[in-house]
Amino acid sequence: MLSVLDIASQKQVLAKKGSMGEKPFSLAGLKYPEVFQEILTCDSEMLRIFQHVEKFAETDNSVLIWGESGSGKELIARAIHMISKRKDNNFIAVNAGSFADDLFTSEFFGHERGSFTGAVKDKKGFLEEADGGTLFLDEIGELSLPIQVKLLRVLQEEEFYRLGSTHNVKIDVRIVAATNKNLFDEIKRGKFRKDLFFRLNINAIHLPPLRERQGDVQFLAEHFLSEFTKQYKKSIERISAPVMKLLKNYSFPGNVRELMNLINSAIVVESGKELRKDSLPSYFLDQCRVQPEVLFNGQKLKSLQEVEKDHIRMVLEHTNHNKTVSAKILGISRVSLISKVKKYELEK
Ligand SMILES: Nc1ncnc2c1ncn2[C@@H]1O[C@H](COP(=O)(O)OP(=O)(O)OP(=O)(O)O)[C@@H](O)[C@H]1O
Ligand SMILES: [Mg+2]
Structure with missing residues (x-):
């Protein structure tokens, strides 16, 4: 007999095979x-x-997700939290970009009653809420430098003080x-x-943007079509070919x-059986008119300079920034490589 999971993953394989007409994609491995x-x-x-996520999740290392x-x-x-040994404790998600420094400090470390005007009772901070579990810090690049110093101290010492308190609190938190x-x-x-950065980036995951995922625009568009058609009780059966073409050629910054x-x-707008261009939001249609030629198969077409920069970066990474070896591989002089490294800001 098939388990719920087997049925779900079979459906996923079939759906993906059907929509793409290509080799099946499966989570089975x-x-x-x-x-x-x-x-x-x-x-x-x-x-x-996903395979890397599974391996990283089983450790207790910090993970930095780029995307x-x-x-x-x-x-x-x-997903990292659900796989980890911390899965039965809290997953606390915090958007680091959404707090001013003072508020971040009191929300993050918690505070004691009377530690500032308005602190009418003791309050646990995110750190304590996540004790034993995972603290997800989104938009980490938005944290101010003083807060970064405080965060690093907590990560190193695994203890901190609530605002207005003289007692240290020990915590056991995994940071993603x-x-x-x-x-x-x-x-x-x-x-x-x-x-x-080095404390957080122990294990790194780079999520590709949607425009670089082969087949995903069509796959996800068809998935959302079926979800929202159900939700709004409509009878839209498919996405028209011109709409699919626009979707596939769009860069999807969001x-x-x-x-x-x-x-x-x-x-919501469409009233027929097929999702047509007329039902698409005008911001999207305007964008499609502005830059139809910049994309090819959904990929942004790079300028020669961008290609050169990316290639030099790759060779430098490969040689561990050895300029003599890199220049040889690239077929240019060392002097010329040094000037390009400077121009493209590729110094280590
Ligand atoms: N592969 C996917 N399949 C289904 N839904 C997805 C997928 N990727 C993202 N989503 C949905 O898109 C929305 C944005 O995803 P999420 O919040 O994880 O992105 P994010 O990278 O954290 O974004 P931000 O940088 O804005 O915080 C959520 O509603 C999420 O459920
Ligand atoms: Mg997010």
Whole structure:
């Protein structure tokens, strides 16, 4: 007899095979497939990432998730928690960008009654709430430098003081952080502390943007079509070919969240059996008119300079920044390489 999970993953395989007409994508090779059921994808790179997530999750290391807004960082953080030995304790998600410094300190560390005007009773902070569990710090790149210092101290000492208290509190928290900023750039600009970065980036996960996931725009669009059609009790059966073409060629800066909202809004508007262009929001149609030629198969077409920069970066990483060896591989002089490294800000 098939378990619920078997049926769910069979459905996923069939759905993906059906919609893509390509080789089936399956979560079957994973150790914890049930944890990834909600993260819909048919992209092989995402499957590879799930395998890494499983390995990282079993350790108690800090994990840093890199990815654009709406690309699913929080879903991955939850998956890490669900796999980890901490799964029966709290998962506390905090958006680091949404607090001013003072508020962050009192919310993060908690406070004692009377420690500031308005502190009418003792309050546990996020750190204590997450004790024994996982603290997910989203938009870590938004934390101010003084708060970064405080956070690093807690991570190193595994204890802290509530605001207004002289008693230290011991905690056992796993940190999963996420960023949509390039933290290497933030470190260069003096906005992010290197020591905190290395403490957080022990295991790194890079989530690709939706536009780079093979087949996912169509797969997810069809999934959201069926979800919202049910939710709004409509009888829309398919997405028209011109709409699918526009979707596939769009860059989706807001990633899966943007695609989901777009289909949601279009379903509300559409009254026929097919989702047509006329039902799409005008911001989207305007964007499609502005940059139709910049994308090819949903991928942003890079300028020659961008390609050169990416390639030099890759070679430097491969040679551990050995300029002599890198210049040889690239077929240019060492002097010329040094000038390009400077131009593209690729110094280690
Ligand atoms: N692969 C996916 N399958 C289904 N839903 C997804 C997927 N990826 C993201 N979503 C949905 O898109 C929304 C955004 O996802 P999430 O909050 O995880 O993104 P994020 O990277 O943390 O975004 P932000 O940078 O804005 O915090 C959520 O509603 C989430 O459920
Ligand atoms: Mg998020």
